[in-house]
Amino acid sequence: MITVVGIGADGWDGLVPASRRAVEAAGVVVGSARQLALVPETGAERVPLPSPLLPNLPGLLDSLLGSLPDRAVCVLASGDPMFHGIGSTLVRLVGAERVRVLPHVSSVSLACARLGWPVESVEVVSLVGRPPAALRAALQPGRRVLVLGGTAGAVGDTLDEAGYGPSRVVVLSDLGAPTEAVGVESGLQVIAIDCVAAPGSRPFARVPGLPDDAFEHDGQLTKREVRAVSLSRLAPFPGELLWDVGAGAGSIAIEWMRAHPSCRAVAVESRPERAARVRRNADALGVPALRVVEGGAPAALDGLPRPDAVFVGGGVTVPGLVEACWAALPPGGRLVANAVTLESEAVVAGWYGRLGGDLVRLAVQRASPVGGFTGWRAAMPVTVWSVRKDTP
CATH class of the missing domain: 3.40.1010.10 (Tetrapyrrole methylase, N-terminal domain)
Known part of the structure; x- marks a missing residue:
C-alpha cells in the first residue's frame, strides 16, 4: 500500500x-x-x-x-x-x-477563492511538460482559465498571438504560504486569465466546422461544411482516439481534439511537407499533442494504438486501406470515408454494399460575384460513407 x-x-x-x-x-x-x-x-x-x-x-x-x-x-x-x-x-x-x-x-481551489471565481466555471490548463500552444484551445471570449506551470511571459506571448492580448492576467504565487503574493512569479504559481478578445480578432468556437482559412493548407483540406458533417458522424467522445488517414492539413484530427481536452488523435500523412503543415496547424489551434506519423497507409498504421474512430480523407482507393482501418476498430468504433472522384466513390459504394452504414452526397454552393451581380458557384460534391462496427 x-x-x-x-x-x-x-x-x-x-x-x-x-x-x-x-x-x-x-x-x-x-x-x-x-x-x-x-x-x-x-x-x-x-x-x-x-x-x-x-x-x-x-x-x-x-x-x-x-x-x-x-x-x-x-x-x-x-x-x-x-x-x-x-x-x-x-x-x-x-x-x-x-x-x-x-x-x-488544490492550488486551483485556492486561486478561485482569492479571485472570487466559482470553481465549476473555470477551465484548467496544465503547461507542465507541455508547450504554451496547449493553452490556445481554451481561449474563448469571456472564459476564465487557470494555467498550471508555464511563465507569465510565455502565457502573455500566447495570448497576443492568439488574439487575446487585452485579457486580464493575474499571477498568484505560493498560495496558502506566508510568502503568498500577487504579481510575483515563483516556482509555485497559478496564472489566472480572464479572456478578452482583441478588437478585430476572430475567436474560434469548439463546434466542428472552423473556417477553412483557420488552417494553413495547399488545397488538400476537408472543407468546412463537409468537415462538420464528417465530424458529426465520427462522434468524438472524451478520451477517445482517432486515426486521421490521409490527413492533408490535419483539419479533422485537429477539430476532433478540440472537441474535448482528453480527445487524442494520430494524423497519418505520406507527404513530408504536409505532415509539417499538420504540426503547425495543430500548434496554432491549441492541440500540440496531436501525433503526426509520416508514411503511406496502410503500412504506416502498423503499431499504432487501437483507434475508437477512423477517418479516411485520402487514399481510399489504396488496396487494403479500408480493410486495415476496419480491422483495427473495436466494437462500437466508427469509420468515416470521404470520396470525391468516381473511382473513390465506387470503392465506398462497394463497402457500403458490404457493411451498410450511411451514404450521403453533399453538394455545396457558395455565393460569389458574377459581373455586377451575385451567383452560385458549386464546389465538387463529396460522398460521405459512415459506418459503425457493431460486431468484433
Whole structure:
C-alpha cells in the first residue's frame, strides 16, 4: 500500500491530523526536495523523486515495493494528488487498490477563492511538460482559465498571438504560504486569465466546422461544411482516439481534439511537407499533442494504438486501406470515408454494399460575384460513407 499525502505551500502546519499520522508512520517518505523539506524528520528513509519523473518512476516503485514490503511508503504530492498530480500516475501504475490518497486543498481551489471565481466555471490548463500552444484551445471570449506551470511571459506571448492580448492576467504565487503574493512569479504559481478578445480578432468556437482559412493548407483540406458533417458522424467522445488517414492539413484530427481536452488523435500523412503543415496547424489551434506519423497507409498504421474512430480523407482507393482501418476498430468504433472522384466513390459504394452504414452526397454552393451581380458557384460534391462496427 502506498499512501499519497497532499501538502500545500503552508507545509506541515496546513496538514490535517490524518495526513500527519500517515507521514509519521511511514518507513519511507518519497517526494521532491521542496516537499521533503516541508515535513519534519521522523526517522523514515527519505527518497527524492527521480528526474525525469515518468520514465523513472516505475523502477523506483519496483525497488521500494519489492525490497521494503513491510515498510509503509508515503509519497508527498502538491495539493490534491489526483488533480494533475502524481496520485493519478501511481494509480495507473500499481492500481487503485494499492493507493490511499489523502488530498490537500488544490492550488486551483485556492486561486478561485482569492479571485472570487466559482470553481465549476473555470477551465484548467496544465503547461507542465507541455508547450504554451496547449493553452490556445481554451481561449474563448469571456472564459476564465487557470494555467498550471508555464511563465507569465510565455502565457502573455500566447495570448497576443492568439488574439487575446487585452485579457486580464493575474499571477498568484505560493498560495496558502506566508510568502503568498500577487504579481510575483515563483516556482509555485497559478496564472489566472480572464479572456478578452482583441478588437478585430476572430475567436474560434469548439463546434466542428472552423473556417477553412483557420488552417494553413495547399488545397488538400476537408472543407468546412463537409468537415462538420464528417465530424458529426465520427462522434468524438472524451478520451477517445482517432486515426486521421490521409490527413492533408490535419483539419479533422485537429477539430476532433478540440472537441474535448482528453480527445487524442494520430494524423497519418505520406507527404513530408504536409505532415509539417499538420504540426503547425495543430500548434496554432491549441492541440500540440496531436501525433503526426509520416508514411503511406496502410503500412504506416502498423503499431499504432487501437483507434475508437477512423477517418479516411485520402487514399481510399489504396488496396487494403479500408480493410486495415476496419480491422483495427473495436466494437462500437466508427469509420468515416470521404470520396470525391468516381473511382473513390465506387470503392465506398462497394463497402457500403458490404457493411451498410450511411451514404450521403453533399453538394455545396457558395455565393460569389458574377459581373455586377451575385451567383452560385458549386464546389465538387463529396460522398460521405459512415459506418459503425457493431460486431468484433
